[in-house]
Amino acid sequence: MIVSNMAGISMRSSIRSEAKKILGLIKKHDRGQILIHTSPDGDAVASAIGLFRVLRRITGRYYHLFCPKKIPERYRFLPHCQRFSTRPKITDLSIILDTADLSRLPGWKPSGLIINVDHHDSNTNFGAVNIVETRSSSTVEILMELFKYWRIGIDETTARVLYAGIFSETGGFVFRNTNAKTLSHASILADLGASPSDLGQSLMRQTTNRLHLLGLVLTGIEVDNGISIIRVTRRMFKQTKTTVDETEGFVEIPLMIPEVKISILVKELPNGKTKVSLRSKGRIDVNRIAHHFGGGGHRNAAGFIMDDTIPSVLQKIIARLRS
Amino acid sequence: MIVSNMAGISMRSSIRSEAKKILGLIKKHDRGQILIHTSPDGDAVASAIGLFRVLRRITGRYYHLFCPKKIPERYRFLPHCQRFSTRPKITDLSIILDTADLSRLPGWKPSGLIINVDHHDSNTNFGAVNIVETRSSSTVEILMELFKYWRIGIDETTARVLYAGIFSETGGFVFRNTNAKTLSHASILADLGASPSDLGQSLMRQTTNRLHLLGLVLTGIEVDNGISIIRVTRRMFKQTKTTVDETEGFVEIPLMIPEVKISILVKELPNGKTKVSLRSKGRIDVNRIAHHFGGGGHRNAAGFIMDDTIPSVLQKIIARLRS
Numbered sequence: 001m002i003v004s005n006m007a008g009i010s011m012r013s014s015i016r017s018e019a020k021k022i023l024g025l026i027k028k029h030d031r032g033q034i035l036i037h038t039s040p041d042g043d044a045v046a047s048a049i050g051l052f053r054v055l056r057r058i059t060g061r062y063y064h065l066f067c068p069k070k071i072p073e074r075y076r077f078l079p080h081c082q083r084f085s086t087r088p089k090i091t092d093l094s095i096i097l098d099t100a101d102l103s104r105l106p107g108w109k110p111s112g113l114i115i116n117v118d119h120h121d122s123n124t125n126f127g128a129v130n131i132v133e134t135r136s137s138s139t140v141e142i143l144m145e146l147f148k149y150w151r152i153g154i155d156e157t158t159a160r161v162l163y164a165g166i167f168s169e170t171g172g173f174v175f176r177n178t179n180a181k182t183l184s185h186a187s188i189l190a191d192l193g194a195s196p197s198d199l200g201q202s203l204m205r206q207t208t209n210r211l212h213l214l215g216l217v218l219t220g221i222e223v224d225n226g227i228s229i230i231r232v233t234r235r236m237f238k239q240t241k242t243t244v245d246e247t248e249g250f251v252e253i254p255l256m257i258p259e260v261k262i263s264i265l266v267k268e269l270p271n272g273k274t275k276v277s278l279r280s281k282g283r284i285d286v287n288r289i290a291h292h293f294g295g296g297g298h299r300n301a302a303g304f305i306m307d308d309t310i311p312s313v314l315q316k317i318i319a320r321l322r323s
Numbered sequence: 324m325i326v327s328n329m330a331g332i333s334m335r336s337s338i339r340s341e342a343k344k345i346l347g348l349i350k351k352h353d354r355g356q357i358l359i360h361t362s363p364d365g366d367a368v369a370s371a372i373g374l375f376r377v378l379r380r381i382t383g384r385y386y387h388l389f390c391p392k393k394i395p396e397r398y399r400f401l402p403h404c405q406r407f408s409t410r411p412k413i414t415d416l417s418i419i420l421d422t423a424d425l426s427r428l429p430g431w432k433p434s435g436l437i438i439n440v441d442h443h444d445s446n447t448n449f450g451a452v453n454i455v456e457t458r459s460s461s462t463v464e465i466l467m468e469l470f471k472y473w474r475i476g477i478d479e480t481t482a483r484v485l486y487a488g489i490f491s492e493t494g495g496f497v498f499r500n501t502n503a504k505t506l507s508h509a510s511i512l513a514d515l516g517a518s519p520s521d522l523g524q525s526l527m528r529q530t531t532n533r534l535h536l537l538g539l540v541l542t543g544i545e546v547d548n549g550i551s552i553i554r555v556t557r558r559m560f561k562q563t564k565t566t567v568d569e570t571e572g573f574v575e576i577p578l579m580i581p582e583v584k585i586s587i588l589v590k591e592l593p594n595g596k597t598k599v600s601l602r603s604k605g606r607i608d609v610n611r612i613a614h615h616f617g618g619g620g621h622r623n624a625a626g627f628i629m630d631d632t633i634p635s636v637l638q639k640i641i642a643r644l645r646s
Contacts, residue, residue, distance in 0.1 A: 174523030187506035200497030215541030
């Protein structure tokens with residue numbers, strides 16, 4: 001028990017009021033499952049593993065871990081990743097983390113009691129108990145506040161997992177969601193044994209092939225009138241022995257150019273379709289463009305797929321942006 | 324005065340014992356200069372600006388700012404950068420920051436009283452008063468502890484400057500020097516008004532030309548037996564309209580590949596010579612190699628210049644590494 005080190009964790013009153021109720025429900029249902037959204041990000045994965053470890057200590061039981069998709073390779077250095085199943089169990093209690101709505105849990109049918117813990121402002125409050133704290137930069141940080149209230153302490157391994165979640169969700173403490181509290185929580189986890197350099201480097205690790213692909217992509221970057229375009233063709237994938245999965249994060253890079261307000265990444269899928277990722281700065285809404293083409297997302301991050309070639313897709317997007 | 328927000332800054336006893344003495348000396352000498360080492364990094368620049376602002380408040384005077392070289396473009400978004408002079412003044416008091424030894428201050432002749440504040444373990448204790456705190460990740464953090472002792476408070480602009488220094492020196496909180504205290508200090512500065520996303524993005528900003536150059540460089544990355552090689556030729560500079568200055572940070576990138584233990588960057592200088600930068604992980608000492616070829620640095624970061632072509636230089640380095 002290392003509760004003393006958690007003194008720095010501040011707790012929002014909205015969380016405090018539900019914390020006791022949730023602990024009571026967990027103690028009543030010692031067999032349950034923890035669920036996270038499909039195509040999980042680092043915050044979702046870390047939240048689930050962190051809560052899994054804490055519930056094991058509270059109840060002595062191993063909660064079932066469900067995610068509709070396989071855990072991405074880059075998070076698999078975290079412990080317990082092999083425990084995630086793409087098949088849900090039927091249990092009396094389901095704790096759903098970091099998931100805005102139930103459509104993001106394909107394959108799972110709601111049953112029993114649902115606890116909903118999330119930080120997305122689009123969350124539909126689908127639980128019997130809901131902690132939706134949109135001011136929190138990550139779901140991990142909400143859990144840290146719960147753990148503090150529960151006086152359960154955070155062991156070194158759990159601290160590492162939670163740190164990885166915060167680091168991922170804030171893009172290494174540079175996304176808009178990073179605030180003083182985020183850094184303070186990260187500091188507490190470092191104090192509990194999470195190594196910032198080890199975890200940062202694990203999460204930013206690259207392969208030679210991926211750097212070759214990035215090289216080809218950056219060589220062709222085009223910037224015009226505040227809009228950047230980068231392309232990934234099937235030929236590039238073949239030439240560098242990479243797959244579509246390895247383009248993660250590429251679309252963010254052109255945003256480091258101050259004059260770029262919209263970043264467009266087009267990639268040729270194995271089936272010949274074109275996948276488009278859009279990013280924007282500030283108040284520019286790329287979700288509307290994605291929506292127009294049958295896709296979706298958020299204001300600053302959205303995407304869609306079109307059954308068309310790269311040049312044709314780009315032409316249509318640019319025409320839409322100009323209109 | 325925002326002293327209350329500084330409660331979280333812990334102060335090492337080694338710093339506390341000198342803090343009062345330094346304040347006394349500063350109050351006695353209201354005309355002085357602040358000096359930082361040649362080819363300054365973000366920590367040096369931020370330390371000098373931060374101290375400049377605080378001394379202005381304490382003494383009502385503008386201390387002279389000296390750096391033997393121009394402040395690099397990427398830090399010039401920070402306030403007061405235009406005040407740095409490459410000519411020293413003769414003053415009764417010189418406060419030298421982040422500078423391991425006086426050879427790193429070409430053009431300046433020691434005179435009057437010297438205060439030496441640094442975190443490098445190679446510091447030669449050249450001052451009348453020396454605060455050399457090697458456990459501190461940055462010189463900025465030592466200054467934060469001094470400011471706390473002086474009860475001077477940190478205004479929002481100063482907080483931004485100091486945050487930029489910590490972010491630079493820790494590579495965005497991922498270098499080995501990042502610890503719980505580093506993150507806690509960054510959190511305090513964010514609380515005082517430094518925006519982590521604005522500052523992170525300012526420090527990581529890119530130009531289209533630089534990304535084109537990076538693309539060409541990454542396309543040619545070679546990894547063999549734990550050693551990575553990247554090359555920047557004069558032709559690449561010409562093709563992308565860039566200069567040697569714009570390769571800053573490139574040599575760090577291959578270290579993100581887990582199997583790479585040594586990263587070698589060779590670049591062709593305008594005069595036809597070849598500049599070599601070496602980086603290594605953990606206990607591997609690249610300083611010895613640099614030293615062999617007439618250069619220098621630290622165990623994990625060193626470099627040298629040779630009057631020879633890229634292929635010939637590489638052959639010699641590889642031969643040396645194998646011996």
